[in-house]
Amino acid sequence: MTNQPHVGRVDDGHMPTYYIGSVGRALTLLSALNQRGHLTVSDAAEQLDVAPSTAHRLLQTLVHHGYAKQDDSRVYAPGPASTVSAEPSSPHRYSHPRAIRILRKLAFTVGGTVHVVALEGNSIRFIAGVEGSHDLGIATARSGWLLPAHITAGGRAILATFPDAQLASLYPDGRLPATRFCRIRTVDELRAQIEEIRRRGFATSRAAHEEVCGIGVVLPSEIGPATMAVTAAWPPHRFPANDTANVVHHLRVVTRQLVEDEN
CATH class of the missing domain: 3.30.450.40 (GAF domain)
Incomplete structure (x- = not known):
């Protein structure tokens, strides 16, 4: 995957020396959840260009802290700790x-x-x-x-x-x-x-x-x-x-x- 383009990364154009990749990926997923209103593990893996197992761990971390929740179909949505509207815009x-x-x-x-x-x-x-x-x-x-x-x-x-x-x-x-x-x-x-x-x-x-x-x-x-x-x-x-x-x-x-x- 190292030769693939990187998806969803947000910064000021210069990678800081203190950048923590896992934190950046979690924030990218949080943003995607709030923009789209729902994510599957496959969606998250595609968004981040990572393995599904990595995406699953990141999503479960967001669930643990209340920033995501999971319904009966195992689809993730914004959780109660999220302050951004979950209503996706067109x-x-x-x-x-x-x-x-x-x-x-x-x-x-x-x-x-x-x-x-x-x-x-x-x-x-x-x-x-x-x-x-x-x-x-x-x-x-x-x-x-x-x-x-x-x-x-x-x-x-x-x-x-x-x-x-x-x-x-x-x-x-x-x-x-x-x-x-x-x-x-x-x-x-x-x-x-x-x-x-x-x-x-x-x-x-x-x-x-x-x-x-x-x-x-x-x-x-x-x-x-x-x-x-x-x-x-x-x-x-x-x-x-x-x-x-x-x-x-x-x-x-x-x-x-x-x-x-x-x-």
Whole structure:
């Protein structure tokens, strides 16, 4: 399993020296339980890319401390000690095993970390992710994170599907949330970049972090502007600048697969 991408890992992009793997895996399972509302041992093993016996021990530990419970069919659900709502929201279907397998194949194909992201207000939530095998501690799968939409490739791709008036409504004062690595500060500046994204049909970004470059493509929507996207990210020295069209093709194939699975 050491050559497989790592699923669901959340940190600030740099693995701390004091990182405890078992704690990280338990927290990943707790997050998955609260997002999806239920997990089997097989689901947990798939989510963590570990043996079922390891997943079972982690789930039983959560049960012991009240953060999970097990019903008669031996399916795990959030326990009484969990303070996060157990009601799964629609976007979290993309963290299910079938979607994770699709994302894992994409990560291997493009050689980077991939995510499904969803719009929340003028931010995007990282719903599910698979870390590329070469990206340990650089482009981490940040499942659960919330970042300003305009600084990420997926967020920019989503915003580009909005009519100008609807885009402006996301930023009532005309200004964007200030961030460390993004130079644009106003809706007018964002709109100028979005015109190029609309023309190309995909977005790129290096504004979320100086050590991460990304490409984003929206999931097709038949009822208005897109609200979700699939992204791929790499450290700058591995960004496929000469192979962008091929990466975009693979991203679009995956967006269609995810939408077809939903239907």
